[in-house]
Amino acid sequence: MYRTHxxxxxxxENVGDExxxxxxxxxxxxxxxxxxxxxxxxxxxTQLAFxxxxxxxxxxxxxxxxxxxxxxxxxxxxxxxxxxxxxxxxDIEINCNDITILSKSDIPPFTIEEDTDGxxxxxxxxxxxxxxxxxxxxxxxxxxKVAQEVRKYLNQQDFFEIETPVLIKSTPEGAxxxxxPSRMNQGQFYxxxxxxxxxxxxxxxxxxxxYYQIVKCFRDEDLRADRQPEFTQIDCEMSFAxxxxxxxxxxxxxxxxxxxxxxxxxxxxxxxxxFSEAMSKYGxxxxxxxxxxxxxxxxxxxxxxxxxxFDSAEYIGGICAQGLADYSRKDLDKLTKWxxxxxxxxxxxxxxxxxxxxxxxxxxxxxxxxTQLKSWTEEFNAKPGDLILILAGDKxxxxxxxxxxxxxxxxxxxxxxxxxxxxxxxxDFPLVEWDExxxxxxxxxxxxxxxxxxxxxxxxxxxxxxxANAYDLVINGVEIGGGSVRIHDQQMQQKMxxxxxxxxxxxxxxxxxxxxxxxxxxxxxxxxxFGFDRLVSLIAQLDSIRDVIAFPKNNNGRDVMIDSxxxxxxxxxxxxxxxxxxxxxxxxx
RNA sequence: GGUCUGGUAGUUCAAUUGGUUAGAAUACCGGCCUGUCACGCCGGGGGUUGCGAGUUCGAGUCUCGUCCAGACCGCCA
Numbered sequence: 001m002y003r004t005h006x007x008x009x010x011x012x013e014n015v016g017d018e019x020x021x022x023x024x025x026x027x028x029x030x031x032x033x034x035x036x037x038x039x040x041x042x043x044x045x046t047q048l049a050f051x052x053x054x055x056x057x058x059x060x061x062x063x064x065x066x067x068x069x070x071x072x073x074x075x076x077x078x079x080x081x082x083x084x085x086x087x088x089x090x091d092i093e094i095n096c097n098d099i100t101i102l103s104k105s106d107i108p109p110f111t112i113e114e115d116t117d118g119x120x121x122x123x124x125x126x127x128x129x130x131x132x133x134x135x136x137x138x139x140x141x142x143x144x145k146v147a148q149e150v151r152k153y154l155n156q157q158d159f160f161e162i163e164t165p166v167l168i169k170s171t172p173e174g175a176x177x178x179x180x181p182s183r184m185n186q187g188q189f190y191x192x193x194x195x196x197x198x199x200x201x202x203x204x205x206x207x208x209x210x211y212y213q214i215v216k217c218f219r220d221e222d223l224r225a226d227r228q229p230e231f232t233q234i235d236c237e238m239s240f241a242x243x244x245x246x247x248x249x250x251x252x253x254x255x256x257x258x259x260x261x262x263x264x265x266x267x268x269x270x271x272x273x274x275f276s277e278a279m280s281k282y283g284x285x286x287x288x289x290x291x292x293x294x295x296x297x298x299x300x301x302x303x304x305x306x307x308x309x310f311d312s313a314e315y316i317g318g319i320c321a322q323g324l325a326d327y328s329r330k331d332l333d334k335l336t337k338w339x340x341x342x343x344x345x346x347x348x349x350x351x352x353x354x355x356x357x358x359x360x361x362x363x364x365x366x367x368x369x370x371t372q373l374k375s376w377t378e379e380f381n382a383k384p385g386d387l388i389l390i391l392a393g394d395k396x397x398x399x400x401x402x403x404x405x406x407x408x409x410x411x412x413x414x415x416x417x418x419x420x421x422x423x424x425x426x427x428d429f430p431l432v433e434w435d436e437x438x439x440x441x442x443x444x445x446x447x448x449x450x451x452x453x454x455x456x457x458x459x460x461x462x463x464x465x466x467x468a469n470a471y472d473l474v475i476n477g478v479e480i481g482g483g484s485v486r487i488h489d490q491q492m493q494q495k496m497x498x499x500x501x502x503x504x505x506x507x508x509x510x511x512x513x514x515x516x517x518x519x520x521x522x523x524x525x526x527x528x529x530f531g532f533d534r535l536v537s538l539i540a541q542l543d544s545i546r547d548v549i550a551f552p553k554n555n556n557g558r559d560v561m562i563d564s565x566x567x568x569x570x571x572x573x574x575x576x577x578x579x580x581x582x583x584x585x586x587x588x589x
Numbered sequence: 590g591g592u593c594u595g596g597u598a599g600u601u602c603a604a605u606u607g608g609u610u611a612g613a614a615u616a617c618c619g620g621c622c623u624g625u626c627a628c629g630c631c632g633g634g635g636g637u638u639g640c641g642a643g644u645u646c647g648a649g650u651c652u653c654g655u656c657c658a659g660a661c662c663g664c665c666a
């Protein structure tokens with residue numbers, strides 16, 4: 001037997017018990033006559049005590065172990081002379097009469113402690129060591145807990161958890177596919193799913209009524225702090241469901257998760273906001289509603305006063321940063337530089353200070369008098385002491401800049417508290433958006449999304465105007481989930497593919513199986529998928545989903561621990577009927 | 590594809606205008622220490638300053654290239 005208890009378990013009631021513990025050596029404190037070892041496992045830390053006078057042999061043995069050795073000790077639980085209030089097991093310690101080294105350890109490259117001395121790069125290379133640390137173990141435990149809450153809730157709601165294939169078919173829509181060569185069908189490739197979308201719809205056609213899956217999805221696109229090439233979704237679909245059914249079911253699920261994991265009560269129903277309003281008031285489709293600072297369009301107020309920048313701009317808009325009228329010239333210059341970075345691309349920044357004494361000071365005093373500036377501040381309902389920041393230019397770029405500026409000022413004013421969670425449904429997304437590069441419409445969500453019935457007539461004449469029964473769940477400016485009512489009618493699906501520029505043959509070739517399935521009695525259905533990693537990192541109050549994934553990939557999509565991706569042997573390629581053409585690359589390992 | 594930031598001891602960082610033997614903390618090793626829990630005290634070892642070239646009397650520091658890491662833009666139906 002390796003252990004009778006875990007290292008987090010023993011309490012004062014256990015004093016006198018004969019026990020066996022196994023775990024990792026966290027720390028050795030050799031005081032001379034006394035030696036202490038902190039023994040660690042997932043459950044906690046228990047102190048082992050060795051008295052040189054009472055048991056010199058055992059003490060000598062204890063001094064032979066090093067950090068991160070795996071040892072087993074037998075002994076009895078005794079009450080401590082000096083108790084440690086910071087440790088759940090701090091009232092007791094183990095008086096050992098046997099100690100066995102189960103596994104030695106080299107000196108670890110960084111300390112395995114709450115606050116490690118190791119940097120990110122090193123910790124990723126030795127991820128299995130980093131995962132020993134308490135913060136990582138808490139995050140992985142939290143992830144487990146959230147997954148359990150999701151399953152518990154959906155099981156109660158009669159959802160079936162059904163697995164769908166991972167080796168599927170490549171489609172040109174959407175993100176790049178990861179492709180997998182087929183040995184038995186040379187020259188042909190599987191693709192890894194970007195989502196189980198069509199399978200879950202087919203499960204609805206098959207009458208399973210309610211489906212979910214906590215499932216890996218794959219997209220071969222560049223990474224971000226919140227984007228991994230393989231990531232986990234809570235993928236769901238419901239039959240005989242309208243948009244409201246999905247929204248209410250999944251806001252209840254979200255509420256249950258926050259209640260059971262964090263003991264936080266989210267107010268239901270969640271606020272709903274049309275996409276168009278999100279764009280005009282917040283400049284993006286995932287507004288952070290922990291604070292206001294809404295964007296106001298100023299075109300009417302500011303045009304026609306010989307200020308060329310404004311007069312020639314398609315769009316002028318601003319935000320009001322409360323209490324920042326004391327920003328110095330230097331602060332504002334820095335902020336101007338900040339919005340001029342290529343990531344934002346603003347030409348400049350116009351400000352109006354509404355001073356505490358009721359006067360105005362702006363960077364455009366030459367063009368606008370006091371009365372005019374006052375009317376601007378009224379537009380924002382600004383008070384003395386507030387600072388108005390204005391950008392102008394092309395509408396999409398300017399809105400994006402204002403959106404970023406709003407978030408930055410929100411940060412500076414401390415308005416984005418991680419303990420506060422404000423959920424929001426963004427609804428009424430456009431069905432399609434124009435893509436300049438390919439000169440055609442792209443599905444904004446995906447090509448199976450149903451248009452709003454009253455807009456459906458526009459599908460042929462003006463697809464850009466059609467709104468969809470599509471929705472995103474946004475919490476604190478993070479897109480946590482998204483879904484839609486699906487098309488369940490073969491003709492409508494065909495029309496949709498046409499609007500997206502598919503020929504009949506292309507549609508048939510790529511999605512014929514789905515349209516065929518719709519011929520045999522498809523129930524109306526709708527669904528949603530949650531970004532599980534994002535949800536967990538939000539709950540954990542972390543900025544990067546990497547922190548809640550056991551073995552994440554780095555910035556370049558590499559796993560630096562196992563060093564993948566990597567080359568494969570010539571005969572492996574030959575078996576697959578593949579030949580590499582690396583004329584673009586100088587070499588490969 | 591692009592922009593930016595960084596790379597110095599096992600690790601985290603410092604090093605003034607380009608100027609002496611590249612320092613500190615921590616980790617590690619040795620010694621002392623019977624109540625520590627960030628133990629303490631004394632001593633010790635530890636460096637191709639990512640790599641390559643250039644400028645210079647002299648480069649950790651400046652320039653160019655390259656590799657690696659991170660953040661972001663494009664991209665992500």
